[in-house]
Amino acid sequence: MSKEQARTTPEADEESKAGDIETGADAVVRALENAGVEHLFGVQGGAIMPVYDALYYSEMTHVTMAHEQGAAHAADAYGIVTGDPGVCMATSGPGATNLVTGIADASMDSDPLVALTGQVPTEFVGNDAFQETDTIGVTAPVTKANTFADDAGTVGTDVGTAFALAESGRQGPTLVDLPKDVTNDPTTEDPGAPTLPDTYNPPETADPDAVSDAAGVLSAAEKPVILAGGGVIKAEASDELRRFAKAHDIPVITTMPGTGSFPEDHELSLEIAGMHGTGYANMAITVTDCMLAIGTRFDDRLTGGVETFAPDAEIIHVDIDPAEISKNIEADHPLIGDAKAVLDQLADAMIHSPSTDAWLEQCEAWKDEYPMDYAAPEDEPVKPQYVVEVFDEKTDDDTVVTTGVGQHQMWAWQYWTWTEPRTWVTSHGLGTMGYGLPSAIGAKFAAPDRDVVCFDGDGSFLMTCQELSVAVREDLDIVIVVLNNDAIGMVRQWQDAFFGERHMASEYPWIPEFDTLAEAFGARGFRIDTYDEVEAVVEDALAYDGPSVVDVHIDPDENVYPMVPSGGDNGLFALTEGQL
Numbered sequence: 001m002s003k004e005q006a007r008t009t010p011e012a013d014e015e016s017k018a019g020d021i022e023t024g025a026d027a028v029v030r031a032l033e034n035a036g037v038e039h040l041f042g043v044q045g046g047a048i049m050p051v052y053d054a055l056y057y058s059e060m061t062h063v064t065m066a067h068e069q070g071a072a073h074a075a076d077a078y079g080i081v082t083g084d085p086g087v088c089m090a091t092s093g094p095g096a097t098n099l100v101t102g103i104a105d106a107s108m109d110s111d112p113l114v115a116l117t118g119q120v121p122t123e124f125v126g127n128d129a130f131q132e133t134d135t136i137g138v139t140a141p142v143t144k145a146n147t148f149a150d151d152a153g154t155v156g157t158d159v160g161t162a163f164a165l166a167e168s169g170r171q172g173p174t175l176v177d178l179p180k181d182v183t184n185d186p187t188t189e190d191p192g193a194p195t196l197p198d199t200y201n202p203p204e205t206a207d208p209d210a211v212s213d214a215a216g217v218l219s220a221a222e223k224p225v226i227l228a229g230g231g232v233i234k235a236e237a238s239d240e241l242r243r244f245a246k247a248h249d250i251p252v253i254t255t256m257p258g259t260g261s262f263p264e265d266h267e268l269s270l271e272i273a274g275m276h277g278t279g280y281a282n283m284a285i286t287v288t289d290c291m292l293a294i295g296t297r298f299d300d301r302l303t304g305g306v307e308t309f310a311p312d313a314e315i316i317h318v319d320i321d322p323a324e325i326s327k328n329i330e331a332d333h334p335l336i337g338d339a340k341a342v343l344d345q346l347a348d349a350m351i352h353s354p355s356t357d358a359w360l361e362q363c364e365a366w367k368d369e370y371p372m373d374y375a376a377p378e379d380e381p382v383k384p385q386y387v388v389e390v391f392d393e394k395t396d397d398d399t400v401v402t403t404g405v406g407q408h409q410m411w412a413w414q415y416w417t418w419t420e421p422r423t424w425v426t427s428h429g430l431g432t433m434g435y436g437l438p439s440a441i442g443a444k445f446a447a448p449d450r451d452v453v454c455f456d457g458d459g460s461f462l463m464t465c466q467e468l469s470v471a472v473r474e475d476l477d478i479v480i481v482v483l484n485n486d487a488i489g490m491v492r493q494w495q496d497a498f499f500g501e502r503h504m505a506s507e508y509p510w511i512p513e514f515d516t517l518a519e520a521f522g523a524r525g526f527r528i529d530t531y532d533e534v535e536a537v538v539e540d541a542l543a544y545d546g547p548s549v550v551d552v553h554i555d556p557d558e559n560v561y562p563m564v565p566s567g568g569d570n571g572l573f574a575l576t577e578g579q580l
Contacts, residue, residue, distance in 0.1 A: 021190055024149070025054035025183040027156030028116065028176075031191040032060060035163040037087055039063060039078060039445050041071040043098075045091020047118030047131060050183040052089075063445065063474065065438065066466040068095050072102020073435050073464070074442030076111050077425045081400060081446035083236065085112035085166040085174075092118045093131030096177075097138065101432060104142040106173040108429030109257060110234065112166045113173035115139075116159070121181040122150065135177045144172035149182050156191025164194035169202030170321040171234055202320055206335035206342045208349075214292075214316045214333040215349035221290035221314075223359045224250050227273070230257025230428070231295015231319060233421040237340035238262070241294065244343055248353040251363050253281045255296050256413065257428045263419040270363060271372075274302040275564045276410045279370025279573055282564065284363055285310050286571030290354075292346075294318040295339045298328040299429060300567070308569040318342045370562070370575070372414060378531055381555035384408065384483045386531070388415040390538050391453055391481065399451040400425060400443045404436035404460025407489035410560040412455040433488075434463030437480055441467060444476045451542065452478045458511050459488040465517065471547035472522040479541045480549045482514045485556040493559045497580045518549035528552040 021027050028051050032040070040062045044052055055062055065071040068090040075086030090099050096117040106113040120129040136148050145165050149155040155178065162174035218224055232241050238261045245252045245268055252262040253273045264271050270281040285291070291313045296302070303309040306328060317324075317331035318339055325334040335342050376383045388411050401416055402425040403409040409426055418424060425443050427435040440454035461482050471478055491506040515525030524544045526537045528551070541548045562573040565580055574580045 021188050022186060024152030024155040024185050024187055025050040027187055027189060027191055028159050029054045029058050031156040031159035033058060034192060035160060035194045040087045040089055041065055041074040042089030043068050043071055043095060045095045045118060047092035047120055047180045048089060050180060051178060066469055068098030069101050070438035070464055070467045072099045073438035076102055076106045076113050077402060077439035077442035078446045079112040080425050081422050081443050085114045085163055086442060087114045089116045092120055093133045096133055096135040100138060103139055103173045105427050105430040105432045107142040110171050112171040114162050114166050115173060115175040117177050119177045119179040122179045139175050143175050146175040148177045152182050152185035152187040153189045155182055156189060160191045160194035164196045168196055203337045204341050205345060206337040210333060210335055211345045211349050214335060215346055216351060217314050217333060218290055218292060219351040219354055221354045223288050224290040224354050225284050225288045226250050226252045227291055227293040227296060228252055228258040228261045229255045229294060229296025231339045232258055232261040235339035237343055238421045240340055240343040244347055249356045251284060255302055259424040260418040260421040264417050265419060272413060276560050278372055279562050280363060280366035282570040282573050283366045288313045290314050292316045297324045304564045304568045304570045382528060382531055382552060383558060384411045384554045385415045387534060387552050388412050390534055392416045394538055394542060395451045398423060399453060400447055402436050402439040402443055402454045404456045405431045405433045406457045406460055407560050408455050408457040408483040433460040436460060437464050438467045440478045441471055441476060444478050454480045456480055456482050457489060458482055458484045459508055468521045468523055476547055477545055478547050482551050483554050484551055485554050497577055514549055514551035524548040526550045
């Protein structure tokens with residue numbers, strides 16, 4: 001019997017149940033409703049079943065995913081695009097552990113996420129009951145906060161608190177573990193709106209004297225740069241960043257999570273930095289005498305060797321989390337606070353604009369010297385960079401792009417022109433293969449009126465391709481572009497460069513025809529083998545009203561450059577394998 005058929009039961013019973021809180025499960029659902037949740041992503045199971053039963057009467061939309069990892073990634077992407085916590089649900093045991101990869105991913109990237117997991121009844125906890133896992137213990141290292149709910153009267157409040165914590169301060173994933181007896185037990189307690197614990201009080205503005213000192217240093221700089229991290233986007237500070245940079249003619253570099261916070265088509269943009277960043281951005285980092293770094297944790301893929309990162313610069317580090325200050329890169333001027341508020345403080349405190357004419361000329365010279373280009377002979381296999389550029393050209397600026405992890409991810413990052421925040425959805429810190437397709441599903445629910453394009457690799461797509469069944473069932477208008485090189489390309493590239501070209505377990509000559517596989521799922525399949533096919537297929541895939549998969553057979557020997565070897569000097573980036 002379908003849900004719609006089941007609702008032919010007496011209306012009075014339905015209305016009574018929908019309006020009342022009778023169990024802990026009802027309180028959980030009410031807490032989500034009070035938080036303004038519209039979509040949830042999950043997979044049913046025994047221990048979480050009471051919550052799903054209560055969800056039956058809610059107006060919230062539950063999206064059943066093919067795998068719990070897909071549910072976590074979809075919820076993660078939903079939170080990235082909307083700015084509000086995404087919600088994922090799973091049962092106990094394997095359901096909860098299958099969420100862990102997605103939770104860890106959200107933790108590394110400080111993404112707002114709430115996970116609800118079923119648990120065996122409290123009397124069985126610790127007895128190795130069927131589908132029991134110590135979910136609290138397993139997820140403690142990868143959550144901002146997690147809670148074992150132990151009372152039906154407070155379980156709704158537990159969920160509301162988890163929601164409030166996920167979106168406040170430095171955002172991150174939270175989890176509430178829900179024993180089946182607690183969600184089944186009676187209660188009439190309405191949890192109310194999400195509230196933060198009294199003990200949680202993240203900083204808003206930075207110390208005024210520290211701001212004044214930092215503004216003085218920045219005003220006096222001859223070669224200043226702004227490094228914009230993901231914290232700019234999470235603080236909704238992209239407008240403030242743009243105003244500040246333009247007001248003072250300071251060039252802007254973005255980290256991978258900060259992509260889109262500053263428009264790459266603006267003359268002040270040096271685009272992206274780090275291991276596969278632009279040559280001109282990495283040169284600017286190497287030479288700058290003053291770096292204003294906002295909302296970045298200075299991870300190793302950005303910095304390379306810390307001793308060679310911005311070696312001559314005074315570092316002004318803005319971050320809402322004091323733990324990030326001087327963790328990896330020593331901060332000369334720490335400004336602890338919300339990026340939006342601190343940028344406003346800096347704008348008010350600037351004595352004058354730095355004199356940057358000569359510096360900007362140098363940055364332009366580096367752009368000419370190290371352009372982001374590639375050779376594309378017509379008689380050779382299709383270059384992936386070209387495919388990315390064609391999709392970019394034929395979609396709007398607010399298109400949401402998701403990716404898996406690998407070479408395809410880097411090509412999408414490098415050759416798409418990013419102009420808007422919350423349009424770049426990928427796995428940054430954890431580097432989770434398989435992220436692309438489920439995150440595209442979450443992104444489409446978050447932004448139903450915008451184009452969503454997923455760039456994936458053949459290896460990455462194989463890890464979560466079952467979620468294509470969800471895209472078909474929900475009739476989601478998304479395009480999945482598989483940049484297919486019969487390999488885990490980034491691993492193969494490293495093997496060529498650093499392991500004597502020994503291709504151990506990196507080549508995938510046994511993969512399916514992805515266009516045919518798409519048709520088996522009920523999606524539309526396309527294939528590209530030559531340059532002549534690219535433009536027409538891209539247009540057809542974008543025009544198709546529903547999920548489509550484009551299997552692009554790219555040059556299997558193409559590699560990602562520029563490249564800074566792990567732990568290397570950003571200023572000594574390689575443009576070819578011979579320079580590594």
